[in-house]
Amino acid sequence: MVSTAQDTAISTPKGPNPNKAVFGGKNALGKNHQQSILNVLRMACADALKQPDFVLRLQEIKRRFYERDFDGIFLESANLPVYTAQYVPRRALCYYEVFTSPEMQKILHSHPQIYCLGAGSGSELVGISAACCNALSGPDMHIKANPIIVHSQDYTNWEPILDSLASAIRYKWNLSNEHIEYKFSIGDLLHISSDIEQQISSADLVTAMFVFNELFADKANAMNFVKTIVKFLRPGAHFLLVDSAGSFSRIKVGNKNYMSYMFFDSLTQVFEPIVSDNFRWFRHAAGLDYPLSIENMRYFIRLYRRK
Known part of the structure; x- marks a missing residue:
């Protein structure tokens, strides 16, 4: 559970599935890991998918x-x-692939505290949780350790959505609070707070x-975000940057265009x-x-490591 919020439009079972055995590591995802992820989303989004105005609201989202x-999309809670x-x-399927890479699995094996920026819609929560099933597998999977913490941040209230996703994850994959803990907070990356x-x-x-x-x-304010990451990311911690590889990532500065990752690539001393x-x-x-x-x-x- 992310929270105890009750006023969500999505209803899902609360807690692990009593009909399942204890957490099974990567076996919790079954034979088809991608389908297992979609099954979680289908459960969490069941009420949304049945909304009579779903298509019209989706068209409005695409227009905006x-x-x-x-703001027209994300400040309207019904969207x-x-x-x-x-x-x-x-994105959840893609992020699962990202987090099952050897480099990311090594980080997950350390039971990290993960702070996911702009992650209210739940892609990171679902993708990382699925990858944690892999990371928590093996001979030491039942050894007591601090839980992996996934802290999702966004500038509007996604708490009911995240709560529903977390409930579906715990029910489908039998991940308990001993394995993974979910948090959510509201904050504006364009006006960065002390929190x-x-x-x-x-x-x-x-993660960004x-x-x-x-x-x-x-x-x-975007450059202030870069400065904030440089200033506050502690030595030894990691920063994961993932974004579109297309023209949307080209940023014009003066008369030149730069890919957005170049702002961090240039900071070789950091x-x-x-x-x-x-x-x-x-x-x-397929299928x-x-x-x-x-x-x-x-x-x-x-994926950067802070020097």
């Missing part, structure tokens, strides 16, 4: 995306369940996944690159069962 009117049902599946600074400084891993480019609607790839495709498996179409994704990835 085209106009880059993000949030529809957004999650439509857009989270492909955001404190969360960055205490995290073992900070498909959020950094959106900050460049205000270049001055960051050690662990993973650096300018172009990746995530292609989902997956979900009520809505799922698109493939093209993205870049950077």
